[in-house]
Every structure is written in structure tokens, then in C-alpha cells.
Amino acid sequence: MEKLQPEPWRVKVVEPIRRIERGQREARLRDAGYNVFGIASEDIYIDLLTDSGTSAMSDAQWAGLMRGDESYAGGRNFYHFEETVRDIFGLPYVIPTHQGRVAENLLFSTILKPGDIVPNNTHFDTTRANVEVNGGTAVDFVIPEGKQAKGRHPFKGNMDLERLEACLAGNPGKVPVVMLTLTNNSGGGQPVSLQNVRGTRDVCRRHGVPLLIDACRFAENAWFIREREEGQAGRPIREIVREIFDLSDGCTMSAKKDGLANIGGFLALRDEVWVERLKNKLILIEGFPTYGGLAGRDLEAVALGLREVLQEDYLAFRVGQVTSFGEALAAAGVPVVEPIGGHAVYIDGRAFAPHLAPELYPAQALTIALYLEGGIRAVEIGGVMFGRPDPRHPGKETLPDLDLVRLAVPRRVYTNTHLQYVAGVVIDLHRDPAKLRGVRIVHQAAVLRHFTARFEMV
């Protein structure tokens, strides 16, 4: 286990949390149809549902909110935001949005035509949806190691360059952009190496296709590069970040992750060609280009957060905290995806509960048990999220390769003691997996069913 890092801050404001009684937790689960999305956050003790928009802001960010300039056009916070993005990412055209998926929506609704293909290491679900809704096909080319829970490849988020090359060679004129997601959220929060960013850029260059980065967790990815990649040890994080984006033609960003803010995002580009069309669409769906769906104060919080996230003591603690948490579970024999990713620990549901058939959604069963036993909220990323009715076998489903539970760690929110508590609950359940009961879906929506599905215990 890596040496535990103390938090590089002291606490100034506290928000009480409470663990309601077991009987009440049981009732909340029943009322929510055994779907933890349906439980009020006040009834959650430790909330590891997501690391998105859940960060704690610093005193400087809270002070920045007071400096919000809420003018419709030309507010000072926009210029600070724009200058910060240019300085860190080196991308001159900066378009603010209220979250990451709007940057994706603007981009793909502007540049895609029906029949186009967009390759990525792995599309996040909103990215995929924005490609598909605009008539494109989203294809994932993560390396084979990135699809295995086991195996300690240091950069399981890497793009498979041979498959990318074959795709671009075989589809001339049909690939308007290649995306690369740092870190690879849908693949376990695994990083991409700098060498792989270079390789991806070279393939794109050869075929004259721009490379855009999904930058949500760019700072965590840069930290892994410094820690794990040959020749990168000791390099300033700012320099690594700059090299990554110098290799790109732009990025989409959800500032709800490595922007250390509760809302915000942007699209940043090197070249002017798409900018006018993008800004016109922005005015239609978000707002004037100097606020893009955000209040001036939110732009200020993001501008400050983007600098704070690059502080090396912050990153050492952040990645160290998630790693220590995951390694404590692994050391106790809990089947986790390894190596531990940047923002979350992923547990293999089928290996955790081998007594449950995959059709009984073992990862969902673990999600339910975590709340019942410990008041902990996690999210299922497996059969419920990605399973689809099997057209050849009515009543059956095609299930994904992996059935995972994600314990996402919000930034600067929970202490190491909170995570030790969570680890204790997981380890106790792992010793007594019979406490996990399989479930059946009794109600589901046609799309994105995991948010609202209802279950019954089998």
C-alpha cells in the first residue's frame, strides 16, 4: 500500500452527515425500488455516486464567487476564465458551457454529418449519445488490456493505434474528428500515456483528421504520466499538461471534475474554422459567448479551480487517497479493477458475488447491500447500465463483459477516515457475500434505464 498522504488543507466549514437507522435504510431502499438514484442525499451517509460536480471548493473559490460580474456581455470573470484556459491548455478559442455534455453537443451538432464515424479510446455515455443523436457512429479503440479487470498495465486507457489507423485508412472523408478521453472514465478511470497521445496525434496527422481531447480529468492523467511513464519522473505537471494539449487541436471539458467546481465546462480549439458556427449555436442553446450558460461567479470558480487542481500537493493527495482506498480493498481480497484508477475504485460484481448468476445483476446487488449495511451510495456500471434485450432470445438480455460497482471519490470532500469506514463495510460484505441478493427489473425506461429502473429482490 502506498504511503498515506495527509490532506493538504485544514477544514474551515463543515457539513453534517448522518447515518440513519438500518430499518430506515431498508424502507428507503424499498421506496426507491432498490435503485440508489431514488434515495434523497440526506439519507446517504457517505456518497460515492460520482466525482462530478461534487468537489469542495477552496476559500479562494468561495471568495471568487463574491467577485462575480453578472453583466450580460463582457463580464470580467469571462476574461479571467479565458486567459486561464489559454495559459494552461494553450488553446486560443475558448467557448464556455454549463457542463461537459453541452460542449459535446455543440461540437458534434456542428461538425458531424449522418454516416460519420468518431473513434475514441472509450466514449463516455454522454459523448456517445451526442455522436449518435447527430447521425454518427461512436467506436471505441481502447487497447485490449483496458478491457480486463486484472493485469497491471500502467496505461490501460491507451488508444489501440493499429485499430485507429485501420479505421482512418478504411473510411476516408468519414471521420471528422478523433477523440481521446483522459482519463478513461468508462474504462475504470485508467490513464493514457504521453507516448500514446503522441502516437494518436501522428496517426491523425497522417490522415488529416483533427484530434480533440476529452479533458475532464486532465490533471489526474498528467499525474499518472509523471508517476508511471519512463522519462517523465519529476517533470512539472504544468509542463506535462501543456505537452498533451500541444499535441491536440482542442478539447471538450467538464469543469465538474478537474475544474474543482460544482458546475461548468468549455470547448477550446486551436483553429478558427468551426468557431463562428459554434458561437452562433451557443447563443441559441446556452447564452452569449462571454457566459455560456454560467453565472459570472461560476466562471470565476472554474478559473481558480483549474489552477488549484495543478498544485502538486493536491494531486499527490488526491491520487494517493484513491489508490490507498483501492489497495486496502485489494489487500483484503476484494476483486477490484487494477491498477487503481484516478477518481474511483471499481469492484468486479461477478467475482464479488459468484453465487449470483450474471442475469441477477450482482453489481446492482452489491450497490444495494452497500447502502443497506453502511449507508454508502455507489453506482452500478454493468448489466443494468449497459444490458440490452437480446433480439434472438425474448426475455433475455445481452450483458456487458464487466459488471462493476464504481465507488467514485469526490474531490476534497471525504477524509481518509471516511474511506476507511467504507473499506470496512466492503470488506465485511466480501467475507459474507450471502448477504447479497440478486434482483430482477420490474420497470425500466427505453433509454438510460439505470437512472430510473425499479427492481425487486429475487
Ligand SMILES: Cc1ncc(COP(=O)(O)O)c(C=O)c1O
Ligand atoms: C469522460 C467524461 N466526459 C464527459 C462527461 C460529461 O460531463 P458533464 O457531466 O459535465 O456533462 C463526463 C461526466 O461524467 C465524463 O466523465
